[in-house]
Amino acid sequence: MKIIIFRHGEKQSKTESLDLEENRMICLTNKGIYQIQKLANSLFKNHKDLIGLDYIYTSSLPRAIQSAEIVRKKLKIKEIKPNLLFKELYSFNDYSTPKEKRHEMLENALKNLDYINETGYSYRQKATEVINFLKKEYSNGTEKIIISSHKALIMSIVMTISNKNIEKIEEAGYFILDFDGKSFKIN
Numbered sequence: 001m002k003i004i005i006f007r008h009g010e011k012q013s014k015t016e017s018l019d020l021e022e023n024r025m026i027c028l029t030n031k032g033i034y035q036i037q038k039l040a041n042s043l044f045k046n047h048k049d050l051i052g053l054d055y056i057y058t059s060s061l062p063r064a065i066q067s068a069e070i071v072r073k074k075l076k077i078k079e080i081k082p083n084l085l086f087k088e089l090y091s092f093n094d095y096s097t098p099k100e101k102r103h104e105m106l107e108n109a110l111k112n113l114d115y116i117n118e119t120g121y122s123y124r125q126k127a128t129e130v131i132n133f134l135k136k137e138y139s140n141g142t143e144k145i146i147i148s149s150h151k152a153l154i155m156s157i158v159m160t161i162s163n164k165n166i167e168k169i170e171e172a173g174y175f176i177l178d179f180d181g182k183s184f185k186i187n
Helices: 020-024 030-046 062-075 099-111 123-139 151-162
Strands: 002-007 055-058 079-082 144-149 174-179 184-186
Touching: 002 151, 030 062, 055 062, 062 079, 062 144, 099 151, 123 151, 123 174, 151 174, 151 184
Parallel strands: 002 144, 055 079, 055 144
Antiparallel strands: 002 174, 174 184
16 A cells, blocks of 8 residues: 655744634645645656545645645545544644743654653554554555645654654655555655
């Protein structure tokens, strides 16, 4: 099974004048839209086997959905399937927490995937849930999956699979994973 998981494009800035829910509704900037259009063009050119898939999975946050829609149109994918499984962990996305504290918690979580955040949940747990979902999709006969998600979740999935530290993933960056039914390989 071939899996492409990509990060949304550059998002609008959060602001203290917006409440928690309004900050979660932030979408892409014009630069972010351009980044995802470039990604979509690259996927179209280099991964023709993705054209016409039945669906693209995405986080339920608007910036990921907007990114998924751009890719969906370019690759002529039939449907977008938002899934809470691909959303950021809430405590790192809780804009009522000061920015410095959120960044510190996120840094700790990415240095140690077993770091338990305030919700009692770790990125290794989240990554393992995604990996189990992908294994189930494989057992159901799915051959290709494309996912629009967020930086920390993508990094934690790749680090869990590879046991290697990933420094970062650029906006609109992506990883290609292959799963043969037994193990994952990162291309």
